[in-house]
Amino acid sequence: MEKHMERLPFPAKVFRGPGALKHVGDFCRTQGKNAFILGGKTALLKTEEQLAASLTEAGVKVVATEWYGGECTMENIEHLAGAAAAQKADFIIAVGGGKALDTAKAVAAKSKLPVITVPTIAATCAAATPLTVLYNNKGEFTSNLFLADCPAAIVIDTAIILATPVSWLIAGMGDTLAKMYELRAAASCMTPTSLTISAVMNGQICYDIIKRFGGEARQAVESQTLCGAFDSIVDAIILAAGISSIFGGDKLRNAAAHAIYNGFTKIPATHAVAHGSIVGYGNLCLLALEGRADAEIIEEITLAQNCGIPTTLKQIADLSDDEMRLGAEASCKAAAMSCMPFPVTAEMVLDAIRRVDALAAR
Structure with missing residues (x-):
């Protein structure tokens, strides 16, 4: 009988605890030199100082910081993948909630780059899964996009998550x-x-x-x-x-x-x-x-x-x-x-x- 081959992706690393964001640079330098950061507006504001300090200390350059677009749409994914390529990014850092993380995972998959997720709220399992939920510009669900890989790392800073509504x-x-x-x-x-x-x-x-x-x-x-x-x-x-x-x-x-x-x-x-x-x-x-x-x-x-x-x-x-x-x-x-x-x-x-x-x- 022919055996069915299963391919199970899992996140490679998980950092969890108060102050976990301080360790993001140590991991990111194993992925390359050029970081492309994208996420939600509030999430980026809340994390930019700690992210910049950790990445600078690790010798990693931030080539761009982009808002994910407000909806996880194919249009936003295409646009951001183009921006990542133009900036010669080595990896993606995704910051925010479910839609921001899902957008970044799809951008990374399209760009054939690793992604590190930094959830700033604990509202879904998007930070861990090989899945992107797609919407249209009206915010209506359209379909699921199944990805080949999980994030290379998840950085769960519980102090940041605690401070959210x-x-x-x-x-x-x-x-x-x-x-x-x-x-x-x-x-x-x-x-x-x-x-x-x-x-x-x-x-x-x-x-x-x-x-x-x-x-x-x-x-x-x-x-x-x-x-x-x-x-x-x-x-x-x-x-x-x-x-x-x-x-x-x-x-x-x-x-x-x-x-x-x-x-x-x-x-x-x-x-x-x-x-x-x-x-x-x-x-x-x-x-x-x-x-x-x-x-x-x-x-x-x-x-x-x-x-x-x-x-x-x-x-x-x-x-x-x-x-x-x-x-x-x-x-x-x-x-x-x-x-x-x-x-x-x-x-x-x-x-x-x-x-x-x-x-x-x-």
Whole structure:
């Protein structure tokens, strides 16, 4: 029997802790002499002084610093790849949140350069994964771009992440909880393998960490106190969730919760809400779609409330009936919804939303 060859990319190095950014230069000089930095505007301002000091000490030159463009679009990726080539960059340093990091990873892949990710918020596992989520200029989800390699290094400075609004950590917990809810659902109709089992079990690890430390980590950000619970949640959001995504690969990555997020990006009123906050609410809708008992859904609503994750649609946006239907119909067309173990219709999504909102109101 012919054996199927699996190629599993993993991040090569991880630096995590308060002040981790000071070590970026030591690693970067192993990648070359010329650094091309790109990221979000706020993220670049918050990190530029420490980045410059570390790189200068290591003898690395910053050939350019660029804003990623505000949306992770193919147009921005093409433009920045051209800029990296023009500046003769040896590697990319990506700074910021999910869209900035995803843009940089795609730029690095197109340019055939290594990328070092520096997440300044803990809102997704984008810093670790070989995946870029693409949008159009309106902020609507379009597709996933699967990459051959993970970042060469991840630099997680927990002091920088702690100093960001708590809403980002809440979004990260919502996105990370999806690793359990979605992968459990999607894997139920797949033939088990060592990789699918590993993906699902890592999703369970993410869930267990958030259930144990989520509330305490949220309080740590609100009080600006570094502690073990906060470190654990950051690890779950970026590293454990990233590993689950790597093991899941292209076929076992998400399901209804991300499909609902993807669908609701068609509604401008939701664009101000973080990806993970909508996914976190989508997790509860997924449970309703599965027909799980009220008691189980209420238990998961309680966990979401403890973490600060939205548990009603109105906490995300006050939508009209037409907007709700538009979002529901678009979510059913999203590729992620096809990972559910049964067909899902727009009416089923609307019924799930109504049921979750009614249970949350208790």
